[in-house]
Amino acid sequence: MTFLGMPVTAPRGVGHLRGDQPFPEAAREALGNSQLRRNLRHATTTIRGKSGRVIAELPDWQQLRDAGSAIKADVMSRLPELLEQLEERVTAAGGVVHWAADANEANAIVTDLVRRTGSERVIKVKSMATQEIGLNEALEAAGITPVETDLAELIVQLGDDKPSHILVPAIHRNRSEIREIFLRAMPGVDPALTDDPPVLAAAARRYLRETFLSTKVAVSGANFAIADTGTLGVVESEGNGRMCLTLPDTLITVMGIEKVLPTWGDLEVFLQLLPRASTGERMNPYTTMWTGVTPGDGPQNFHLVLLDNGRSAVLADPAGRSALHCIRCSACLNVCPVYERTGGHSYGSVYPGPIGAVLSPQLTGVADNASLPYASSLCGACFDACPVKIDIPSMLVHLRNKVPHPPAERAAMAAAARIMNRPRLYASAQRAAKMARIVGRRGRGLPPPLSGWTAGRDLPEFPKQTFRDWWAQREQP
Amino acid sequence: MSSRDLILGRVRAALRDAPVVAAVPREYRPAGTNRADLEVLVDRLVDYKAEVYRVTSAEVAATAARLAGEGGAVLVPPGLPGEWRPEGAYADENLTPDRIAEAGAVLTAAAVAVAETGTIVLDASPDQGRRIITLLPDVHVCVLRPDQVVASVPDAIARLEPGRPLTWISGPSATSDIELNRVEGVHGPRHLHVLILTD
Amino acid sequence: MRIAFFATCLADTLFPEAAKATVRLLERLGHEVVFPFEQTCCGQMHINTGYQKEALPLVKRYASTFDPYDVIVVPSGSCAGSIRHQHAMVASAYGDAGLAARSESVAARTYELSELLIDVLGIEDVGAYYPHRVTYHPTCHSLRMIRVGDKPLRLLRKVRGLDLVELPGAEQCCGFGGTFAVKNAETSTAMLADKMTSIVSTGADVCTAGDTSCLMHIGGGLNRLRTGVKTVHLAEILASTEYS
Ligand code: SF4
Numbered sequence: 001m002t003f004l005g006m007p008v009t010a011p012r013g014v015g016h017l018r019g020d021q022p023f024p025e026a027a028r029e030a031l032g033n034s035q036l037r038r039n040l041r042h043a044t045t046t047i048r049g050k051s052g053r054v055i056a057e058l059p060d061w062q063q064l065r066d067a068g069s070a071i072k073a074d075v076m077s078r079l080p081e082l083l084e085q086l087e088e089r090v091t092a093a094g095g096v097v098h099w100a101a102d103a104n105e106a107n108a109i110v111t112d113l114v115r116r117t118g119s120e121r122v123i124k125v126k127s128m129a130t131q132e133i134g135l136n137e138a139l140e141a142a143g144i145t146p147v148e149t150d151l152a153e154l155i156v157q158l159g160d161d162k163p164s165h166i167l168v169p170a171i172h173r174n175r176s177e178i179r180e181i182f183l184r185a186m187p188g189v190d191p192a193l194t195d196d197p198p199v200l201a202a203a204a205r206r207y208l209r210e211t212f213l214s215t216k217v218a219v220s221g222a223n224f225a226i227a228d229t230g231t232l233g234v235v236e237s238e239g240n241g242r243m244c245l246t247l248p249d250t251l252i253t254v255m256g257i258e259k260v261l262p263t264w265g266d267l268e269v270f271l272q273l274l275p276r277a278s279t280g281e282r283m284n285p286y287t288t289m290w291t292g293v294t295p296g297d298g299p300q301n302f303h304l305v306l307l308d309n310g311r312s313a314v315l316a317d318p319a320g321r322s323a324l325h326c327i328r329c330s331a332c333l334n335v336c337p338v339y340e341r342t343g344g345h346s347y348g349s350v351y352p353g354p355i356g357a358v359l360s361p362q363l364t365g366v367a368d369n370a371s372l373p374y375a376s377s378l379c380g381a382c383f384d385a386c387p388v389k390i391d392i393p394s395m396l397v398h399l400r401n402k403v404p405h406p407p408a409e410r411a412a413m414a415a416a417a418r419i420m421n422r423p424r425l426y427a428s429a430q431r432a433a434k435m436a437r438i439v440g441r442r443g444r445g446l447p448p449p450l451s452g453w454t455a456g457r458d459l460p461e462f463p464k465q466t467f468r469d470w471w472a473q474r475e476q477p
Numbered sequence: 478m479s480s481r482d483l484i485l486g487r488v489r490a491a492l493r494d495a496p497v498v499a500a501v502p503r504e505y506r507p508a509g510t511n512r513a514d515l516e517v518l519v520d521r522l523v524d525y526k527a528e529v530y531r532v533t534s535a536e537v538a539a540t541a542a543r544l545a546g547e548g549g550a551v552l553v554p555p556g557l558p559g560e561w562r563p564e565g566a567y568a569d570e571n572l573t574p575d576r577i578a579e580a581g582a583v584l585t586a587a588a589v590a591v592a593e594t595g596t597i598v599l600d601a602s603p604d605q606g607r608r609i610i611t612l613l614p615d616v617h618v619c620v621l622r623p624d625q626v627v628a629s630v631p632d633a634i635a636r637l638e639p640g641r642p643l644t645w646i647s648g649p650s651a652t653s654d655i656e657l658n659r660v661e662g663v664h665g666p667r668h669l670h671v672l673i674l675t676d
Numbered sequence: 677m678r679i680a681f682f683a684t685c686l687a688d689t690l691f692p693e694a695a696k697a698t699v700r701l702l703e704r705l706g707h708e709v710v711f712p713f714e715q716t717c718c719g720q721m722h723i724n725t726g727y728q729k730e731a732l733p734l735v736k737r738y739a740s741t742f743d744p745y746d747v748i749v750v751p752s753g754s755c756a757g758s759i760r761h762q763h764a765m766v767a768s769a770y771g772d773a774g775l776a777a778r779s780e781s782v783a784a785r786t787y788e789l790s791e792l793l794i795d796v797l798g799i800e801d802v803g804a805y806y807p808h809r810v811t812y813h814p815t816c817h818s819l820r821m822i823r824v825g826d827k828p829l830r831l832l833r834k835v836r837g838l839d840l841v842e843l844p845g846a847e848q849c850c851g852f853g854g855t856f857a858v859k860n861a862e863t864s865t866a867m868l869a870d871k872m873t874s875i876v877s878t879g880a881d882v883c884t885a886g887d888t889s890c891l892m893h894i895g896g897g898l899n900r901l902r903t904g905v906k907t908v909h910l911a912e913i914l915a916s917t918e919y920s
Contacts, residue, residue, distance in 0.1 A: 239665025377853025400726030456895025
């Protein structure tokens with residue numbers, strides 16, 4: 001095996017996988033923002049209810065999850081052959097396949113393809129992969145204007161904001177904030193705009209119509225690609241996806257290498273899992289599937305960019321690779337008590353919430369996102385919600401074991417383990433630990449980080465006698 | 478080394494533990510489990526704000542013309558059955574987007590409909606036309622024959638031909654982007670009318 | 677039945693009443709309880725903080741201490757979860773195949789209290805009397821890691837004098853999470869605040885659960901706010917009788 005063939009993590013200095021500050025610091029700001037907390041609570045409660053109801057309609061939801069999980073594991077185990085098959089089928093159907101080892105290469109490929117069309121603007125369908133690699137910034141640097149057409153993306157783009165959810169990037173905004181953003185930043189908007197959701201949606205429709213019809217190039221992601229047919233699919237709601245995938249002359253799709261599925265028949269599983277787990281619908285309003293180029297219908301130039309950007313590094317860890325099974329439904333975010341209170345920006349990466357806490361550190365290497373595996377109480381709600389049964393809690397524990405630990409913590413943990421491995425020493429430590437007297441119930445004498453816990457809670461009264469001593473006394477005749 | 482070889486090499490290296498995976502358990506309801514139930518389809522279509530009409534073939538043209546509204550012309554794909562074609566309708570013969578967008582309604586057939594999810598699938602056959610014609614007009618009128626209705630997603634996947642451009646439509650265009658509630662009417666047609674044939 | 681008792685380091689040190697109650701309850705039901713002195717801690721804190729290697733001696737210690745027994749009870753869903761779902765993993769990563777097999781075998785004989793009572797001893801009515809208004813918080817690890825389901829509720833429903841009130845949003849995490857409450861203390865506090873609001877809304881005088889760790893967290897918050905609601909381990913309620 002050559003050195004060049006070793007899996008590598010996503011490069012620094014490009015894209016959006018690393019935050020500026022550790023999670024606890026970023027979370028502090030969010031926790032203090034009561035508007036954000038209300039918006040998130042409202043939105044996640046709504047989606048949990050909707051999703052729960054449509055999942056309950058299917059008698060075979062668990063069996064579908066089992067199948068989805070197993071299909072993904074199978075894909076990972078034979079990824080090279082499936083990618084080669086996909087490439088062959090897409091090419092045979094008139095598409096052009098490109099391979100991008102990392103964000104920089106993917107951005108260069110897309111920029112070059114757009115330049116060659118002569119277009120100075122591209123329309124975009126919401127895509128996690130292109131957010132991950134920072135494609136918009138790269139296009140802008142090359143003088144090309146990317147226009148986000150998904151409503152939530154548009155809200156984020158017009159608000160000069162960052163996405164905070166993988167499905168609804170503007171989940172942190174409520175209707176009146178959206179109205180204000182539109183009034184401020186949407187050219188030609190009706191000044192009498194109200195905050196009624198249908199009115200806001202209609203404003204987006206009017207604003208983007210002309211852009212859809214006059215832009216010659218679109219950039220999309222893909223929810224799946226079928227190896228045995230070369231078919232790609234985008235699952236969406238608004239019709240902006242259909243616009244981008246149908247109207248332009250040229251379509252460029254950027255897709256992570258893990259999104260491939262073996263056969264056309266496998267779609268019967270994922271098209272049932274995804275809508276119910278994500279938007280809580282029996283089926284999302286629109287799904288477009290295309291195979292290469294269809295003469296006379298839709299884009300006549302189709303490019304598929306297959307992206308690694310750290311995915312091979314994730315794949316290299318047997319205990320972490322199932323993070324690549326993710327179908328980006330966002331169910332784990334919607335049930336996560338930490339996400340609900342801290343919001344997506346606290347995670348610093350385009351992938352927030354439970355899946356972000358395991359995927360981002362693996363894509364970048366754990367050292368670059370060392371606080372994320374700890375951004376969870378390990379409550380397990382994500383695992384139960386995940387349509388492809390990714391055991392996120394176990395993976396968090398696994399990643400914590402790989403994170404570089406602070407030396408003081410390491411010393412304390414080693415000392416604690418040593419004491420706990422010597423029952424006599426342990427028993428005398430218990431007796432000596434009349435901490436209550438030293439630190440007080442409010443824990444003022446505790447050193448950080450333990451003082452953080454006692455900031456909001458009282459320590460229990462220290463018992464007069466440990467259980468062990470009680471038992472020993474009781475045994476005495 | 479090309480990036481292709483580089484990536485494939487990395488992926489092979491990542492899999493050097495040669496993971497053994499179990500056969501995929503397919504215990505879920507496969508295609509053919511249930512008979513399609515038209516009532517379920519209607520219920521689901523209506524739930525997602527599509528409007529449903531039961532008509533005979535002879536009534537299709539007049540119904541479509543009415544749904545196109547006063548003065549709105551009906552756009553049809555070139556292969557639409559002649560009997561369905563309303564008077565004054567115009568066919569898509571490589572029309573420009575503007576000509577397509579100005580239609581009062583577009584009238585098409587469909588390939589398959591999924592009862593359980595309230596979904597209609599178009600496969601760009603001559604009676605459905607290019608994808609663009611069902612995208613730009615504000616009203617889409619879609620005719621379904623009862624034998625095109627299947628019970629579930631696996632039934633639909635089994636019937637469809639993957640090489641064709643496919644559009645799965647479940648209700649009019651909608652968004653969940655504002656406070657995660659479904660709101661109808663964004664970029665696609667804001668009105669979806671489904672005509673189920675009774676003959 | 678002869679039952680080996682794993683008290684857990686937290687109950688042993690800080691909440692001996694919960695441990696004593698487990699013993700009293702099982703003895704009252706006619707069983708022999710043994711407390712092997714070699715026991716200390718299951719190592720969960722180490723494992724969940726990212727110190728699996730350091731936890732290995734504790735994993736080993738648990739396996740060797742309890743291997744001689746057929747039935748082991750632990751009054752904590754969280755420790756039971758670690759023993760069942762993490763010990764063999766740590767053993768195979770840092771120990772050897774023999775230890776992993778032994779860990780797995782001991783784990784299969786380790787039961788959380790409500791599991792022991794209902795699944796092994798086949799009893800729902802333990803003859804308890806507890807005249808209080810009580811709400812039950814199903815801790816995350818009891819609920820989703822070892823999946824005790826409604827077993828604790830079935831036991832509580834049979835307690836005489838007990839007025840069981842449903843906790844809104846019961847399945848939501850209280851925010852403890854061990855190392856999480858330390859490293860992300862503020863988020864943890866925000867979660868705890870919502871849990872306390874739910875608890876107080878029930879009008880219960882007592883909040884019970886099967887984990888001393890979560891109870892310590894919830895109790896610490898309830899006490900700080902002087903809500904007057906007490907936290908009491910499930911074992912203590914089940915051990916109470918009219919005469920004690
Ligand atoms: S990890 Fe699972 S639940 Fe979370 S987004 Fe991915 S598929 Fe959905």
